[in-house]
Amino acid sequence: MENPTKPPYSDPKQAAHSLLGLVTELAIEINPDSFDSSSVYLDSTLDQDLGLDSLARAELIQRTEQQFTITLPTQTLAEIETPRDLLNAIFNAEQHPTAIKASADKIELPSASIYPDHVETLQELLHWHVEQHGDRPHLYVYQDAVNVESISYQTLYQQAKLIASHLQDLGIGPGDTVAIMLPTCNAYFYCFFGILFSRAIPVPIYPPARPSQIEDHLVRHSKILQNAETKLLITVEQAKGLSTLLKLHVPALEHIVTTEEIDSLSAESSSSEHHPTGQAQPDEIAFLQYTSGSTGVPKGVKLTHANLLANVRAMGKAVGATSDDVFVSWLPVYHDMGLIGAWFGSLYHAIPLVIMSPLNFLTQPKRWLWALHHHRGTLTAAPNFAYELCVSKIADDDLDGLDLSSVRHCWNGAEPISPTTIDAFSRRYQKYGFAPEAMNPVYGLAESSVGLTFPLNTRKPRVEWVERQTMMNTGKAVSIETGPIEYGQTNNINELLEHSIPLIGLGHPLPGHQIRIVDSQGRELPEHQEGELEFKGPSSTSGYYRSPDKTAGLYHDEWLRTGDRGLTMEGELFLTGRIKDIIIKAGRNIYPQELESAVSQLAGVRKGCIAVFASANPKTGTEQLVVLAETKLEDAHKKQRLRDEIQNLSFNLLGIPTDVVELCPPHTVPKTSSGKIRRSACKTLFEENKLNAPQRAVWWQATRLFLSSAKPAFIRFKRLAADWGFACYMWLIMALLTPPVWLLVTLLPAKSACWSVARWGARSLIKLTGTKLTIEGIEHLPNDDSPYLVIANHASYLDGLVLLAATGKEHQFVAKAELKGNFFARAFLNKLGTHFVDRFDTQKSLSDSRQLAAFADSPWPLTIFPEGTLYRMAGLHEFHLGAFQIAVEKQLPILPITLKGTRSILRDKSLFPRKGDIEVIISPPIHPEGSDWQATLALRNTARKIMLENSNEPDLARESTR
Structure with a gap:
């Protein structure tokens, strides 16, 4: 039997020759026109001499492992500078087959019966898990490409407490900032919570890609450390020698220590007394997420315990996370997607987290997929480039036996998402059990902790192709019918791209969060119209650390600016670009x-x-x-x-x-x-x-420059003028129509005449403003005098007028009691037979509902907006039960009417109308089945389901999105 530790080549010269051949081949591929193959030596530098960047070196390592049938250590990518370094790594490596076969590493843990819904800080969260199931494995950390070590909640807690004690010995106390510059390893997790237990503030920063770059790396990071006024840096041994240099750049920095040095303090300080730090508060900063330290003043996003817990709870609710899930990640834990999304999300929901170094993935992308296979992973996440690598850098032979059927959510975010990539990934791995519905494009940013919009339902990725010229000239997304798209066919896609643009659906706001699209004047835009994306919610940062000027620029009233451009369709977010020149590459801001x-x-x-x-x-x-x-x-x-x-x-x-x-x-x-x-x-x-x-001649260039600059300026001016023109015109029409309609309604004695005037006014407003009104299902309106109830979703103050114009019926509208306080509204609505109900006094509201039942037998339908009020954000809210109780009590049918488009024309809290189209969908009547409480609930649920399907808007039950 062959000795597995024996080098594949007994002759070092033969090994060197073979390796140089690989290096030369790769270098020529990268620079086919100008590379001199005679310049490849064992001591040539991979970067400067051969032009092999980090991704090229990752490719070189893959080819080396295949050629020599070995498995190289993960750190090889970070350590090799020359072919000789790689040759030495080859001789020190053990020989293994490069294809990874099936394994029995499935993670099966008992389900957690309760969740920490009451905890308010990360410290409380970990302590809660220790009390509930301290021995339960929490982390499965890959120590290298093969070996995995598990860490229980109890171990994490005890090690973190020890480190907190040692940090106190070094003078670290509440409010101090401590930077962590470590790779993915056990110590990273211990140090992070150790800093929290000392009531200090962790500042994660990414470690250097290679030891030779430590000096430059630290100098660039000094801007972050200066801004954070970092008192202590926990880092790798190689950075210790640069402590003096770094302290010159960062006056507040007192200590640069390694994890080994912190551990060595245990014997010396085990008996020393430490001052109590007190309990952390929800509004305290949990950690600082720096968006960039590369240029200017870096921005440290302040994220409190309340922000983080709100975000992981909302994400967990959106995806149905449970302790039966298994999260597999290679994402760096110094970045919000890996730190909050993977680690904190898993920590909260008692999900075992399998985590490996990013280098593990970059050197061998297949390791991510095989980790999902081995551990039966259900959740994972990565930027778009990672899925592209899995399509282009993994050989079919390396996938023999792979099973990805356990994966139910595979999030794609942190950088622009390509429809070609997600389609290619899904197509290739579908035969290995991967469900296309598991691919979930999402959107988030550090200023919202990490997540902001997620698909709320299981579905395939949504790609909308919109007219290119219309989008570029007006900012309006007009969808086109494309039929089945063969993404693998380059000609097919290129032809499509000539006249259309693909937009990726990024889901709806997380529970409790809101987004909106605004124009250059800060006014909210209708759906399908491009503008700047703003957001708010409990995950939102309070600003940037020690940067009041940048914090001021972040806010627009109560909303936060994202710096991204986008639009919404049925409340779903679609990004179109960035306002600033920031480039997002491999999940990083450049x-x-x-x-x-x-x-x-x-x-x-x-x-x-x-x-x-x-x-x-x-x-x-x-x-x-x-x-x-x-x-x-x-x-x-x-x-x-x-x-x-x-x-x-x-x-x-x-x-x-x-x-x-x-x-x-x-x-x-x-x-x-x-x-x-x-x-x-x-x-x-x-x-x-x-x-x-x-x-061209200077005058020609100058002319072209002027014209190219003038065109977009003219388009913006034209769009702005059109918006203002329509808004003023609509208000003018309303100003002309309202006085005569109001006077006639209030003066005419016959109710039928009042209704005729009101209906004429509503239809005139729609016609004169050029609003297209589409009515579907008009045949479902009852033609006889038998009583029934009408319910409709409430999206705008225009809803009542639209119902008047569309149905031709005389309604008994149910309106909020506050309108009775306005003489003009009260006089007008009373003549139309409107009933008023109190929304805030429970006893009065119950009494009003009982009185409404007496009017339900009329041939004029009792018309109710069961949401109770209108909301600015797209979505269907909780339905009040009053209308359904009446229907069951009287055994009357309910006619659901869904209104689409009115919110975009005139939103709640907005006086700036927008041009748009309106669609009214009248569904068949639904009848109560029974006369008890369960019948009331069933009727409500059926009606709500119908309206959700017709509106294509998200289900926002039990959410406040005013």
């Missing part, structure tokens, strides 16, 4: 100015003539990072050397490689009259392949 400034310093580049932007890859649909730089160089070898320098600079500066480096002649990069880079224009030139077009 600020173009920083890389542009650094590239400007390179020899051969024209200073101030560099643009960095994101562009969709036409082949994969994913966003790629593009650097456009002007140069006077003409020699091909010199230009390639400059490209390599830019690639290396990008990786060293951002930790992320560029996808495209485009060198162009002088005067290619468009600028504003003040000399600012016009990144959107650069992106257009790049995507239209016009970067190397012949240079």
